[in-house]
Amino acid sequence: MKTTFTARRLFTPTEEVFDPLLVVEDGRITNLSSRSSGELPQGSVVDFGDAILAPGYFDIHIHGGAGVDAMRASADELPRLGKFLSAHGVTAYFPTTVAASMDSTCAALERLADAIEAASTSGSGGDHPQARPVGVHLEGPFLSPRRRGVHPPEYLLEPTIAIFDKLWQAARGHVRMMTIAPEIPGAMEVIAEAARRNVCVSIGHSDADMQAAQLGVKAGARHATHTFNAMHPLDHREPGILGEVLGDDAITADVIADGIHVSPPVVKVFLQSKGTERAVLITDAISATGMPDGTYQLGPIQVEVRDGRCTSNGSLAGSVLTMDRAVRNVTQFSNWSLRQAVRAATLNPARAAGIPEMYGTLAAGARADFTVLSPAGDVLKTIIGGRGF
Ligand SMILES: [Zn+2]
Secondary structure (H helix, E strand, O other), X not given: OEEEEEOOEEEOXXXXXXXXXXXXXXXXXXXXXXXXXXOOOOOEEEEOOOOEEEEOEEEEEEOEEOOEEOOOOOOOOHHHHHHHHHHOOEEEEEEEOOOOOHHHHXXXXXXXXXXXXXXXXXXXXXXXXXXXXXXXXXXXXXXXXXXXXXXXXXXXXXXXXXXXXXXXXXXXXXXXXXEEOOOOOOHHHHHHHHHHOOOEEEEOOEOOOHHHHHHHHHHOOOEEOOOOXXXXXXXXXXXXXXXXXXXXXXXXXXXXXXXXXXXXXXXXXXXXXXXXXXXXXXOOEOOOOOOOOEEEEEOOEEEEEEOOEEEEOOEEOOXXXXXXXXXXXXXXXXXXXHHHHHHOOOHHHHHHOOOOOOOOOOOOOOEOOEEEEOOOOOEEEEXXXXXXX
16 A cells, blocks of 8 residues: 655655655655655645654653553553654654662563564554554663662662663563663673663763763763753863763763753753754653643652652652653754754654664655644644554
8 A cells, every 4th residue: 555645844854855745655655755856646645735744753761651651551551652652743762661679670671572572563553553662761770879860769779781681681682772870880891781782871860070971981872861860960160971961972962851851041052062963852751741730650659740840759750741842842942943853853862772764764764654743843643654644
């Protein structure tokens, strides 16, 4: 079955195509051209009028949403999260753990591995598209007790390859990302081993000075987790980890652009430092996202949610941000265009995470996972595997 999608504009996202013709067959993009250079093809054509076609958003740091906690969810609950995410333009995500007991972490990783394997074989959820879980992000247990945020101190561990391997085995090799504090004893070895297994090692939840952060990058880290949050603050005479994160063009970094975790002018500073090629948007969203105020679970942590703020014992505990709002916020907090903001939620996270080029981009050979956006960046429709229109 061949379907051609068209609209006013398309973001690849490195380029903008006017009057695009996006040809989809069997869940893949087989051709991308412009109406000005090609005739309207035969077969069925879906015209989205004034809208913009953009790659599906890729959230590499998300703990839950729609009342579903990624660590606690059973296999039949995760599709509810996938449907919720797709309504906000997300087509792929990394369910993200928090520090918890080894037993419950391993049990969660086994369930998530089941979900990832099921999603890779079961298609897109038919006419009710669901964002796919495509890998696990381990946020913990290798975090600094001094910058742990709400991660319970009793579950933080000093990194060893044996512990990392136990987590890796429980997840059946589906760990694609790991946040680790580079300055804690044992971190360097584990960073090197994880990088060897093609995990995107991300420095964060860290009190590191600049030198320790640089050693982490030398050992194999290539990304940074929620820049500014749970990090030693930037000082102009003692740059610390942030000096490395913001200044080193060899690494990518992400930020929570909800206007609560980082103030809008500092989000702008972040975007200017990392640039359109290296800035990544994440949500760090928890199960409360899309739900009323109240009390929610984040792994083993109880979180109070009020007026868009998630807290536990006075510390920020994730967000209720959705990726479509993060993208729109970036266009308001900075002078970035919608296309640049979209890039930070699509191609950049896919590249940072080392996911092959079939995600995060609209080009021949890529998955037909895309969003239909209004010119203001509102999600009108999400297509996954060429379905859902
Ligand atoms: Zn998180």
